[in-house]
Amino acid sequence: MFGFGTILYVSLLLVNAMAVLSEDRFLARIGWSSARPPNAGFQTYDQAQGQGEVGIKTKLIELISAVRTLMRIPLIILNSLVILYELVLGG
Template structure:
């Protein structure tokens, strides 16, 4: 069954994936860089889905960098000890 432990692993892996995205190498190529944000037709800058996703990625990269190191270390030790 899909328990809370597996859900925690999925959330942790997705957060890790967002945190390691390189803005220069990957996000800028697809037009999702913070420097390249432009509004769509008839949509203000603050309401665009693209702008919200770029801001979410930036916030995760900024705020979760240090906590992810600790959480990943705890998960690795847990897996090594308890398998």
């Protein structure tokens, strides 16, 4: 009942969910935009000292941005394969 195929389906659905999130419409409204402030490249010495600590929110924002950038073509292929599998074998 709960096997390897189910885990693959759930992970594919979660990656799809991250890929379709709109940064302008949804993520920016809740403060999860990956856009950097205009002066992010220029840091003082005091700002650079606390840079070693990266929060979970920052890591999740970077993960969502990476999924949206890097997984676009592989997701199209994987979704097509899953659809064909479901149509042919009726999984």
